[in-house]
Structures are given as structure tokens and as C-alpha cells.
Amino acid sequence: MDLTDTPRMWPYEPSNSPLPLPPQPLVATQQRLYWVNAEQIDADAMSADELKSAVAGWKTDSGMTIDAILQQEGAPLMQERRMILLLGELANPCRLADVRAGPVPIINVRIDDFCRTWTDTLDPRMMNPGVHHVTAARTHGWWEAAHLGFATMPQIRQLMEYLEDGSRGKWKPGKLAEGQLHVLHDSTLAPPTIDDLVWDGESERVEIERPAFDGPALPLEEVFTPLHTRQGCYNHRGRLARCVHHQHRSFHNNIFRRGSARQWDDVISIQKR
Numbered sequence: 001m002d003l004t005d006t007p008r009m010w011p012y013e014p015s016n017s018p019l020p021l022p023p024q025p026l027v028a029t030q031q032r033l034y035w036v037n038a039e040q041i042d043a044d045a046m047s048a049d050e051l052k053s054a055v056a057g058w059k060t061d062s063g064m065t066i067d068a069i070l071q072q073e074g075a076p077l078m079q080e081r082r083m084i085l086l087l088g089e090l091a092n093p094c095r096l097a098d099v100r101a102g103p104v105p106i107i108n109v110r111i112d113d114f115c116r117t118w119t120d121t122l123d124p125r126m127m128n129p130g131v132h133h134v135t136a137a138r139t140h141g142w143w144e145a146a147h148l149g150f151a152t153m154p155q156i157r158q159l160m161e162y163l164e165d166g167s168r169g170k171w172k173p174g175k176l177a178e179g180q181l182h183v184l185h186d187s188t189l190a191p192p193t194i195d196d197l198v199w200d201g202e203s204e205r206v207e208i209e210r211p212a213f214d215g216p217a218l219p220l221e222e223v224f225t226p227l228h229t230r231q232g233c234y235n236h237r238g239r240l241a242r243c244v245h246h247q248h249r250s251f252h253n254n255i256f257r258r259g260s261a262r263q264w265d266d267v268i269s270i271q272k273r
Contacts, residue, residue, distance in 0.1 A: 018091065028104050030100060036060055039054070084224040089131070089133070108145060110143060111143070111145075119132055141206030141210065148181075171226055175225065177221065177269040179220055183215030184214065196208050233261070
């Protein structure tokens with residue numbers, strides 16, 4: 001894939017949301033995409049502050065660090081930012097430019113024991129019938145690649161307001177009480193296939209051996225995760241329609257409205273305040 005440095009030149013179609021997603025870290029700004037080279041981190045686990053300190057020093061091919069890019073953009077530095085999982089199109093540089101959220105550093109991460117899955121509602125702004133946004137749901141034994149953004153609280157509120165589209169209460173920036181999160185260096189990590197899922201009539205799980213981690217574990221309880229809190233996620237006859245198995249167009253054409261919805265707190269648990 002050609003890594004364009006212009007946000008509007010990054011490919012994006014509402015009917016193919018959220019693909020394509022960035023294959024490597026970057027700083028997404030309104031005018032430019034700064035592609036960053038990930039550095040191997042020799043640690044089994046890291047705190048939020050340790051991760052931000054390490055990632056702040058990752059560099060572009062020209063030698064600019066992420067903190068130097070943020071400083072050049074007049075934006076808060078890494079240590080002033082919070083972490084937010086970008087499970088859907090909010091990791092797509094073109095969509096971030098549409099939202100006008102300002103500079104957001106993004107790195108590749110791996111999620112385990114929960115998955116990205118489609119919500120049971122449509123966002124009609126981009127086209128008719130609209131876009132299905134992405135939420136999270138548990139699946140024991142699961143793994144897949146995702147994206148972690150570093151944003152200020154005003155930026156996080158702006159991202160949530162974009163998802164809500166003026167209808168307050170549809171989305172919640174929760175902090176998950178289950179699952180695992182790791183830095184990911186090999187973004188070509190393949191998730192389990194649909195045939196790897198074991199279905200007992202009530203729940204799905206993956207029983208094959210999971211690949212080794214190639215980056216440190218991160219404190220998932222310190223990461224905001226956008227969760228759809230009305231219809232929650234799509235219920236495909238008792239099973240989940242995972243984004244990696246059912247891409248946007250095929251999900252809408254072949255699965256949507258042929259099942260029902262699950263409440264968000266039935267499929268994932270969050271930290272209690």
C-alpha cells in the first residue's frame with residue numbers, strides 16, 4: 001500500500017468502512033500524515049506513562065520524533081494525552097480528517113479475548129443505507145490487530161460526539177474490565193478463522209494456541225474504549241458478526257436485519273466507577 005502523506009488521499013469508502021487501516025504507526029493531522037517507525041520494546045509489560053514516554057521517541061524516516069511532530073503542530077505532547085482504542089473507522093486517516101479532531105498519534109496494538117464487531121445501528125450521514133460502526137465484545141481465546149490512539153480529553157469527547165451524531169447516550173467511552181492489550185509490531189498478524197471458533201449453542205470461543213506476543217502488555221483498564229450502549233452489537237442467531245470475518249458491505253447485504261441485537265453489557269464488562 002502506498003503510504004500517502006495527505007489525509008484526503010488515504011482510501012476510504014463508507015460502504016467499505018473502516019478499511020483500509022494504517023499498517024504502521026503514524027501521527028494523523030488535518031493537513032499531513034507523518035508515518036512513524038515502531039521501535040522494539042524490551043519489556044513484558046508497561047504502564048501508561050512508560051508507554052507514552054517510549055512512543056514519544058519513535059521517529060519518522062527523516063528523524064522527527066512523535067513529540068517533535070506534536071510540538072511543531074502546536075499540540076499537547078504525549079505525556080499530556082490519554083489512550084483510546086480505535087476499533088473502527090476512527091483509525092482511518094481520511095475519517096479523522098473529516099472529524100477534524102486535530103493531531104492524533106496512533107500505534108498498532110493487539111487485542112485478546114475480545115473482538116471488533118459491528119453495531120446493530122446505521123449511521124446515515126455518509127450514504128444510504130449508511131455505515132455500521134464498530135464496538136467490542138468478548139470472545140475467550142480470540143486475538144486480532146487493532147489501533148491505539150493518544151488523544152487529549154477534548155479530542156476524546158470530539159470523537160465520541162462524532163459517533164453519536166447529535167444523539168447523546170448512544171456511545172460510552174468505557175474502560176474494559178476484561179481482555180488483554182499488547183503493543184503489536186507485526187501488523188500482519190492474522191486473526192483466527194471463522195472455522196477456528198467453537199460454538200456450544202450459547203457462546204463462542206477459540207481453543208487453538210494463540211500466537212506469541214511481540215510487544216509488552218498494556219493496562220487495558222487505563223484505556224478508553226468506545227462502546228455502543230443502545231442496541232450494542234449485532235446478534236447473528238446467537239453468534240457475533242466479527243469485522244474480520246464479515247466486512248462492511250457483505251455484513252450489510254447478507255447478515256444485517258436477519259438477526260437481533262445484544263445489549264452492550266451482556267457482551268463486555270467495564271470498570272465500575
